[in-house]
Amino acid sequence: MSDQFSLRRLGLLLRNDFKHGYRSWLIVSAALALLAFLTAFFNFPTHDVTAGLYRGFFIATLFTWGLIATSFAFRDLHGRSTNASYLLLPATALEKTAARLLIETVLFVVYLLLFTTVLSLAIEGMTAAAFDARFDPFSPFDRTAWLVLPHYVAVQACFFLGAAWFRRAHYIKTVLALAAIVAALATVGTVIAAALFMGGSWIPNGNFVSFDWVVELAAVGYYFVLPLFCWFVAWLRVQEAEVSHAI
DSSP states (O other): OOSSOOHHHHHHHHHHHHHHHHHHHHHHHHHHHHHHHHHHHHTTTTTOOSHHHHHHHHHHHHHHHHHHHHHTTTHHHHOTTTHHHHHTSSSOHHHHHHHHHHIIIIIHHHHHHHHHHHHHHHHHHHHHHHHOOOOOOOOTTOHHHHHHHHHHHHHHHHHHHHHHHOSSOHHHHHHHHHHHHHHHHHHHHHHHHHHHHHOGGGSGGGOOOOOHHHHHHHHHIIIIIHHHHHHHHHHHHHHHHHHHTTO
16 A cells, blocks of 8 residues: 555545535436437437437537536635645545546546436337337447547546636636637647748758658647646646645
């Protein structure tokens, strides 16, 4: 057992967070289920309720509910009436950060995959019984859904950092910060591209130069470096809060 990380303490944190947050998950799930059933009802004449619709439901819910929930991952860290009790929990900053990260990524994704599957089975069963329609439920192993997950992890990591970094309006401030960063990167990229492709002296002998390595490097940074960086800084932020409160 390490002084910095203990699976037992992590498990207790996960249990505590789940106990305080499962009601909100159930409320949102009920609202989403009602919305899905209404959507299915209005598509009964053509039965445009296929795996594609459920796939769209999963992706839309993943990026709306998932990012909004993530932006509030550390609300008790910043709340005046809750920060003391949160910081005094018998766990390290690393364990507190890991617990919130596991809930907002792994547990949430697994839950949403199972929820969408069960919901599609219920809707498809209803349509099959009432309208003799085809049975085409959502699969938790849907290829498109899994291809989207790496993008979600990358974007969600930014909102996880925003949740730890900003004290108020976490979601809005994170969106504005991301918009500013993307705009700055787009400007720099445009200037570099213009210099490379419009300045003949930059291209040896006027021949085409491949920049595939730039795309590959950007992919590595997007899928791996960005999430790890955001998670690391979020951990430092929680650690800083403990130090500032002399805990």
